[in-house]
Amino acid sequence: MAPAFSKSEYESRLARVRAEMAARGLDALVIGDADNINWLTGYDAWSFYTPQMMLVDMHDGPFWMGRLMDAGAASFTTYLTPAQVVPYPENLVQRTDTHPMAYLAEWMAGHGFAKARIGYESDSYFFTPRAFAALCSGLPDASFVDADLLVNWQRLVKSEAELVVMRDAARIAEAAMKTAWDGARPGVRQCDLMADVTATQIRGMPDAGGDMPALHPLILAGEAAKTAHPLWTDARLEDGQTIAFELGACRRRYNVGLARTVHLGTPPDDLRRTAEAVEEGMAAVMASLKSGVVAGDVHAAWQGVLDRYGLEKPSRIGYSIGVGYAPDWGERTLSFRPQEPTVVPENAVVHVILGMWMDDWGMELSETLHVRRDDCLRLCDFPQHVHVVGG
């Protein structure tokens, strides 16, 4: 077993993070986001359900800090040396009288961080108010600076090595969606269909196995499709239902998203019309998306089509995508929405998802797009139209 990427790939990522730390005057950075920990070092385990963090300094680190039983994963998923792996004892897990972060703060105090200026992630999934409080009270002479998304923004531009992995994920995503299209018919239980879809995602390709995608595979059938993230049930698919699938795939923790819509029976007029708007909107988005474009302008291209059809969509239409564990595959940085001033760089990879959640039905169309100098490229090759079954 070996890390997902070469040592020099990880060194280049670390250098980018340290450059940004230096620009902000930080001596150290505490990362709670499991996605960021993986991106920076390759560390890969389902270990983030107990406190886990990564300490980035300017010279000797980064240091993985987590539960003793999970420390071993560093030896075969990262290039970290034993000195860079700092486990806390098992008897600190899930206690009310003490917290693992208190132990790690003490370690930091004894290793040169007592008076450091330390950045932290204020709004990541797995770094809690109590963890932060324990860190602060264990390092009373340090200063803490909000550095949320510092690492996430470094992830925006993909290397060629990352693109190779994401293209593999895209092939798996195509296979998963084909499983959904082939299996959707009246009478099939949602769970049976999604069992096949998920198995396709995990099996992957003969030369590239799949990981579990960070976003739970979604089936939005009938009434449930009026909302964006319903979970499958054991209800049977019904004639007349419009069914949106938000699937995608994951390879070496890199996610690619792919959403499509199926209709069982004869498509009603409002579906036909909405689908036409959405396909036209996707074409407008893709025509506008290339390096150097402002994110808000990409949204405007979509809004122009939507206005012409007299439709509304209050939510953003896309975001940067990449490394991710549950619950999300988005990078939480770039969003495509009105007036968003972020300039889209070359080699960003974004998931543009046109989800229309109406009063009692819904549909989706998405593409994962590689932003290039003068255009953008779909990572998945899959028909965009609404797939009609027995209509």
Added chain:
Amino acid sequence: MAPAFSKSEYESRLARVRAEMAARGLDALVIGDADNINWLTGYDAWSFYTPQMMLVDMHDGPFWMGRLMDAGAASFTTYLTPAQVVPYPENLVQRTDTHPMAYLAEWMAGHGFAKARIGYESDSYFFTPRAFAALCSGLPDASFVDADLLVNWQRLVKSEAELVVMRDAARIAEAAMKTAWDGARPGVRQCDLMADVTATQIRGMPDAGGDMPALHPLILAGEAAKTAHPLWTDARLEDGQTIAFELGACRRRYNVGLARTVHLGTPPDDLRRTAEAVEEGMAAVMASLKSGVVAGDVHAAWQGVLDRYGLEKPSRIGYSIGVGYAPDWGERTLSFRPQEPTVVPENAVVHVILGMWMDDWGMELSETLHVRRDDCLRLCDFPQHVHVVGG
């Protein structure tokens, strides 16, 4: 579509939470833990990757508070009235200049909570330091009290309706483990085997479909088994490998855990001996586990066996299990470990997992156990021995 349980079941849960709130002098409770939100109301969607909370008051609530595109799920997964659903606008998602919790704090200030004594969850997965800070600064005259795990502790004792669902999950867990035992052989890719296992978990039974378990299905093969939570790769299983599977299943968000071990080839002596200790240890744990027992005494029963074999295990051997989304199926309350003073109540359900992660191999044996007045009952009926393939 309908909520997972009857209205009276949810009312009884709410009454228990409110009684505990009253005992602690709380006017309100802010819940960030997606598991707790589901347990209290049935709310079920993959919506917790953007800020989401539940506000419990003494009279009119609870109130689901989350993103507009996810509000619709309340109408078919809960008994909440429209007045109990408080969405925040889509344009607040993932911004640096504002936070959804600031909007929700403003709503609370205008609805009688401006000077309330408010409990909050300090150490749950999806309630961040920034979310908490936004809540505090938006409600400057309120007082905030750490009420972490208040709801979790109410979940410890299961109702008969919950036990019925968990027994269904246990049948699915048996099927998933059988898929692993039947499919494990040299040359099979880990991802191919786990694709079949996961499909079995999701397909469930003809009368009870499966959900995605909260804990990622784990295969610990060969060297990776020296650590507790490695993730599958596309490596092929090899002759001579000891392979631990930590699987389980999930039904209507209720999880049951099940871990077993397979060896490909002739089992080495250290595996035989460790397996003997672990099976004997499980018997000792089960003999000691019944209502009224102290959790530390259950651990002592295990430790006695372990000492006799001269083996060591620094980590806890079990925890309360139930409702859960990723990343964990444990309830983060009861733990079986040395000196733990918690008294185990009747109708608790616990996952006792005896994981032995050695220098370069590992094994696991677990049972999900229903604690009864005078004994405990295994929810899964599956052989405990190490399954030998081609030995």
